[in-house]
Amino acid sequence: MKNFFVILGGMGSLATESFVRLINQRTPTTSDQDYLDYLVVNHATIPDRSTYILDHSQPNPGPQLVADVQQFSTLHPQFFVLTCNSAHYFYPEMAAATDRPILHMPQLAVEEIKTINPSAKRIGILGTPGTVKTGIYDHFITEAGYEIVKPTPEILAETEALIFEDIKQKGQVNPHRYHEVLRRMQEDLHCDTTILGCTELSLAQEQAPDHPYSISDAQSILADKAIQLALQGRQKEASQS
Known part of the structure; x- marks a missing residue:
C-alpha cells in the first residue's frame, strides 16, 4: 500500500472513532476506491497523558508513543496524525524518532482561527488539566498575536468531568455540560473563540453541535x-503513473 497515512489513536478510543468517522464522511467519494488509505493504531493501553504531565511519578506514556512512531515508520507512511492533544507534550521526541512528518494538531487549530473568526483577539483553551496547565497551545496562540484565556478552576473542573467521567468512563457525551463550559468561556471570560483542545471535546462537538x-x-x-x-x-x- 502506497500513499497511506497512520492515525496514532486510542487516546481515547471513542475520540479516535470520531476522527475516523470524520475522515470517511468528508472524503469525496463515489465508490469504495475513492476512500483514503490509512492505518489506525488504537493503542488504548498507553498510560494517561495528562496524569503523567501533572505528576512525573506516574507511568510515562512517552516511550510507548516514540516506539509506535518508530515501529510504523518502517512501513513508510506519507505522514502521521496524532489524535490526542495532551500527547503533543511528547511531540519533540516523537518527531525526532522518524523521518515522516507528524501533523501538529495544536498548531493547525491556532492557524485556523484567522479563518474561523478573523476579528478574534482573546482565545480560550479548553482541554485536560495537563494540556491547559502545561501550555501545549500557548506558544502558538501568542505567536499568532492572540491573548490567551485559560479556564477558571471551576470551568476546568467541569471540563475534566465531561472528558473523564462522561466520555471516558461512561462512554457518553453530556450536551448540557459541554454547552455550559463553552458559554462560560465566551460570556464569563469574554473569549472570542475557544479552542477544543481535547479530542473528547471534539467528540462532544460532533454529537452536540447545536x-x-x-x-x-x-x-x-x-x-x-x-x-x-x-x-x-x-x-x-x-500524475506520475
Missing part, C-alpha cells in the same frame, strides 16, 4: 488537513 459559540475544533481541523494531504499524495501518484 450551540452559538465560536470554536476551533482541533480534531476536526486535523481531519481536514489529513484529507488534503492524502488527496494531494494520490494526485501526485496518478
